[in-house]
Amino acid sequence: MREAILVVDMLNDFVLSGAPLEVPHNREILPALADRVEQARQQGTPVVYVCDAHAEDDSEFEKMGWPPHAVAGTRGAEIVSELAPQEGDRIVRKKTYSAFYQTELEEVLKEIGAEALIITGCVSNICIMSAVADAALRGYRVTVPVDSVASINKDDGEFAFRQMASVYGAVVER
Numbered sequence: 001m002r003e004a005i006l007v008v009d010m011l012n013d014f015v016l017s018g019a020p021l022e023v024p025h026n027r028e029i030l031p032a033l034a035d036r037v038e039q040a041r042q043q044g045t046p047v048v049y050v051c052d053a054h055a056e057d058d059s060e061f062e063k064m065g066w067p068p069h070a071v072a073g074t075r076g077a078e079i080v081s082e083l084a085p086q087e088g089d090r091i092v093r094k095k096t097y098s099a100f101y102q103t104e105l106e107e108v109l110k111e112i113g114a115e116a117l118i119i120t121g122c123v124s125n126i127c128i129m130s131a132v133a134d135a136a137l138r139g140y141r142v143t144v145p146v147d148s149v150a151s152i153n154k155d156d157g158e159f160a161f162r163q164m165a166s167v168y169g170a171v172v173e174r
Contacts, residue, residue: 011078021069
């Protein structure tokens with residue numbers, strides 16, 4: 001079964017200290033995630049980055065109460081240097097929590113023949129859980145490695161991991 005690794009929202013505006021939507025746990029998972037991505041490349045597993053890319057006046061900022069972040073074309077919307085894409089990696093831009101909603105992700109996954117996904121990145125109970133739900137509902141086998149997924153806080157993370165496993169059938173690796 002052909003796997004792909006998804007790296008969700010590991011962007012400067014979520015990772016760097018003092019960033020608009022800084023999630024400090026992102027920096028803690030960086031070494032494990034960087035190792036996982038490198039190992040995937042060595043094994044020939046496709047790496048797909050799924051990245052927020054908002055318009056300057058995106059309604060999500062007001063509607064969800066988020067400060068402006070990951071505005072397309074800004075440094076904040078760039079993938080952190082520790083996980084810099086390499087030749088052959090794919091980048092999919094999204095405008096909401098879902099990795100699949102109004103994106104080209106499904107087409108990319110079909111093109112590379114992925115049937116199973118390793119979903120990593122930021123953050124467990126929002127964009128990761130949305131990606132897991134959408135992937136599972138589309139029939140992908142999903143694995144979520146806890147050491148490569150950031151949470152805003154431990155309780156939200158544990159809730160999300162339980163939901164991903166019990167509701168969506170994801171394999172949550174601890």
